[in-house]
Amino acid sequence: MITTIAWRNIWRNKTRSIVIMTSVALGLWAGAFIAALYWGMGQERMRIAIENEIAHLQVHAPDFTLEFTNIPAIANVNELTAQITAMQGVKAVSARTIAMGMLATATGSAGIQINGIEPNAEAATSQLKSKLKEGTYFETKKTNTVLVGAKLAKKLKLKLNSKVVLTFQDKEDNLVSAAFRVEGIYQSYNTALDERNVYVPITTLNNLLGLQHEAHEVAVLLQSDDLTPSVKAALAAQNPALKVQDWKEISPETGLILSTMGQASMVFVVIILLALAFGIINTMLMAVLERTREIGVLMALGMNKLKLFAMILTETFMLVMVGCPFGLLLAWAVIQLLARKGIDLTAIAGQTMQDFGFSNVIYPGLPASQYLQIVILVVITAVVSAFFPAIRALRLRPVEAIRG
């Protein structure tokens, strides 16, 4: 009967109830949409990090550090790449040689990271080839060709076929300089990386560094993100002398961004729900004050405080829960639509997003667990919002309430 009374009470003032239900629906939609936007940005950043920069796993020599100074090399790298390629769940493997150095032109210079890559293996592992904006991807017969980022090219006024001199230290710490021609200009989603990374054939760089059958890094792309822990464990077990790290270890800032974005979106959701809570409290308080006499009668007739509390709580809960599915449905529909179309922020954000390693197009998305999390927050909001009006009702004395 408490449920019946609560439900019918909601519809006594239809307009007011519909307004609060709509607020709940819109609040939920807004909360879910913001969470989806953040989640989408985080996922996009993760995808960029995995597919363009790091891959799922990287293998280094045991004393490798992220400082990139005196990078130790892995011996017999061809055997290692063959072994990894044969592992289950591995999609592509690419050996890389890395040298920190200087790129100089007739007009200027810049500090850079020189990446020696196997063109075909790298094309399968990262999206470098697909990010080529101008020129070709190591297709000329020349060995001293280089791919530079669009940002660096703009900064140093580089064009296709421009001559650049790369200077770095070889294996024996001797200073080595070599001239290269710009074969291609690429543009990834991360302009900061574009500005400081150049790519040359691994054989060319290894010759200059004095390395033979060696590489500094082996990047491993997996068929699925979920395989990362298992393949990492298997790889580490098979190669105890090497250091196997996943993308979160290589790029802790990406992991941090993901968790920070999750927290930030929840802060927004909580702020929205807090605003909603005040609306609910106001509505329910009005409902209680309007029904002072009726509540007094209920108490006079023998409805105890627990049941009265339950009635107000049920009423608030129902008020919120009627709006909840509409909000969720609306959020789901909008998120599904935009997850396919994407939200292009180029007009608003320009290059800013890419400067921080994000794509200009965001594809919102929200896993089921986050929908559930939002629903739980809404339920908590409803219950907490009901407390104040319910306590107000409990404080009524029947004799005074009936007197009005």
Next chain:
Amino acid sequence: MDTVIDAHNISKVYNPDTIPVHAVNNVHLHVERGEFTALVGPSGSGKTTLLNILGGLDHPTSGNVVINGTDITHLGSNKLIDFRLHNIGFVFQSFNLIPVLTARENVEFIMLLQNVPKKERDQRVVALLNEVGLSDKMDVRPAQLSGGQQQRVAVARALASKPQFILADEPTANLDSASAFNLLDIMAKLNREENMTFIFSTHDQRVIERARRVITLVDGSIASDTAQTKTD
């Protein structure tokens, strides 16, 4: 005789610290089962306050009220609510039915609070609404009932909990003559046939004439307490 209410030295003072108002003044009252008693007196004489105290809706400033052997004066809030639920039926001047419930549900509601089994509830609801002549209005909400019909539902609701007695505060005040007579007939019949005790406050001469005992309050004190032989 079976004592239902035994009130000793009841006083109620409002604003004791500022301008004291003695709403009820040293009232002694003894009510036996089966009485049909009217509390009469001018406005402000303390009728409603006394009824509220007898019904456990208000606490006296001094004195005590014993109902069916239980001193309700010092019962805690929740125990008092529970006591009212099982022992006292109320009929209010403005009916005070729950507007979102039908006549049937309004009567059933009390029994639900008492955890009466469904089958028993259903039977009793039908019997009670039949008794007050509203068997054809069971599924109608209060807003669609006339004042007289609403008050009859209120009487059925008051009876639903099988109380020791029913307190009715000006039950005919908002009713036309025909409805008032009809209600009085029903109350008198319940009193006569089921020995239900009724105590009602009233200004209404028609009601006073039907009472078997008339207690007159003046300035919070009992001015007279007379038995009437002429009843319905």
